[in-house]
Amino acid sequence: MPETERRGDSVGAAVLAAGFGERLRECGCPKPLARVAGLTLLERTVRTLRAGGLDGEIAVVVGHRGEEVTGYCKERGLPVRVVENPDYPRGNGTSVLAAMRFLPERFVVAMVDHVHTPDSVRRLLGCEGDFVAAVDTRPVYADPGEATRVRIEDGRVVDFGKKLPEYDGLDAGLFLCSRSALGRLREAAGQERLSWNDLKRAWLASGGEVVACDLAGAPWTDVDTPRDLRLSEEMVLGWAASGNDGPISRHINRRISRRITRRLLDAPLSPDQVSLLSFALAALGAGLLAAGRLRLGGVLVQLASVVDGCDGELARARVESSPRGAVFDATLDRWADALIISGLALGAGTRRAAVAGYPALAGALLVSYTRARWEAALGRMPSRFTGLGATRDVRLAVLALGGMLRAPVAALLATGILGNAEALRRLLALKKERT
Ligand SMILES: O=P(O)(O)O[C@H]1[C@@H](O)[C@@H](OP(=O)(O)O[C@@H]2[C@@H](O)[C@H](O)[C@@H](O)[C@H](O)[C@@H]2O)[C@H](O)[C@@H](O)[C@@H]1O
Numbered sequence: 001m002p003e004t005e006r007r008g009d010s011v012g013a014a015v016l017a018a019g020f021g022e023r024l025r026e027c028g029c030p031k032p033l034a035r036v037a038g039l040t041l042l043e044r045t046v047r048t049l050r051a052g053g054l055d056g057e058i059a060v061v062v063g064h065r066g067e068e069v070t071g072y073c074k075e076r077g078l079p080v081r082v083v084e085n086p087d088y089p090r091g092n093g094t095s096v097l098a099a100m101r102f103l104p105e106r107f108v109v110a111m112v113d114h115v116h117t118p119d120s121v122r123r124l125l126g127c128e129g130d131f132v133a134a135v136d137t138r139p140v141y142a143d144p145g146e147a148t149r150v151r152i153e154d155g156r157v158v159d160f161g162k163k164l165p166e167y168d169g170l171d172a173g174l175f176l177c178s179r180s181a182l183g184r185l186r187e188a189a190g191q192e193r194l195s196w197n198d199l200k201r202a203w204l205a206s207g208g209e210v211v212a213c214d215l216a217g218a219p220w221t222d223v224d225t226p227r228d229l230r231l232s233e234e235m236v237l238g239w240a241a242s243g244n245d246g247p248i249s250r251h252i253n254r255r256i257s258r259r260i261t262r263r264l265l266d267a268p269l270s271p272d273q274v275s276l277l278s279f280a281l282a283a284l285g286a287g288l289l290a291a292g293r294l295r296l297g298g299v300l301v302q303l304a305s306v307v308d309g310c311d312g313e314l315a316r317a318r319v320e321s322s323p324r325g326a327v328f329d330a331t332l333d334r335w336a337d338a339l340i341i342s343g344l345a346l347g348a349g350t351r352r353a354a355v356a357g358y359p360a361l362a363g364a365l366l367v368s369y370t371r372a373r374w375e376a377a378l379g380r381m382p383s384r385f386t387g388l389g390a391t392r393d394v395r396l397a398v399l400a401l402g403g404m405l406r407a408p409v410a411a412l413l414a415t416g417i418l419g420n421a422e423a424l425r426r427l428l429a430l431k432k433e434r435t
């Protein structure tokens, strides 16, 4: 992007991908191309920045085995500008300076070997200041023995270093800077060795402040070794398998779906295809229920429920969740709910079951509908409404048990009672909120 055309209000990013990555040599590829949970570190960083709301130019700074990294960016069609930094052996501070001239006034500095979530990027972008550093005062995955430690006073980083005896948190390898500020550090640029930490020290020495943006226990890792690759994959899967779930999903389904998703990470399957697979399993289960094969039908219904968690886990792990995918997933779930309830009512073969099917279907659709309307009008639904209130995981478990235990009428009645009661509970909660 020509310098004259940079948008004043967009925030860009410098992704530092020029280092030697010595301790990951056994991977055989340049460190930025090492894979974590189905994505290279480089593509994961770019996607995470975008998913976190970064809207400006992303400059990927290459150095060691730079031609391979550049080739990967071209082959994948990554929406980035590749900046070659011949000075990379002098330190990663030279990479920031090399990228700066292509970036808007405000830009993020991201280490390609730090795995973050979009929420952490969003939190950083919400901070003010010429120099903001993401820190973590409650690190979960990062190793204090490896990471750069920071001392924080009044919300400012006042000192940092790997050997700080007293420290308040860790440097999370993610920064928000302004060109005008860093541009004042020209004398530092002439140093023989110039690490990013050298530039941070020069900024502090010039009287500059480093605002601390506390991630406070958010998932992030620094990938230096093959063990870190495995730890990062566990972290990404753990983060991807957490949602606004009901109790059956939280305590049973996710334990299974996460294992399935791990095997899908590098498979040529999209989240949408997994959504379709879950729907197909539900339709097959509904057909078996309608044919009177209640036990087998019940098993397939529960399997469909578990697999319905994999599509979202895969989407989050690959940082490709989308509002479109959410609509697609939820719509298929409604069709599946209707097929399953109809199948169970038909398969029971009694008038009571047929009658019990109506409130069950109404309850199932109303739980989802009230959630959709709540989220459209008021944002995320409070977690107190994803308790035993017949969220889909609970509902499908009840219907599956009704098939497996050959108790279809009881399952349909329970689904109707739970679903309609939950919908009513939500309306009453809204009424209270309004008064
Ligand atoms: O009846 P509710 O619970 O409101 O329906 C919600 C459900 O369709 C959500 O789908 P999602 O894939 O996020 O939920 C999965 C459940 O369907 C599975 O049963 C469960 O095993 C899995 O772990 C997931 O929790 C939609 O995203 C919501 O929009 C919809 O309201």
Ligand SMILES: Nc1ccn([C@@H]2O[C@H](COP(=O)(O)O)[C@@H](O)[C@H]2O)c(=O)n1
Binding pocket: 243, 271, 272, 273, 275, 308, 309, 310, 311, 312, 313, 315, 316, 320, 321, 322, 323, 324, 325, 326, 328, 329
């Ligand atoms: N085809 C899909 C399916 C899902 N998503 C995203 O996942 C969310 C659902 O997560 P679950 O773990 O509960 O399945 C959904 O709201 C979308 O954000 C997707 O993007 N594409």
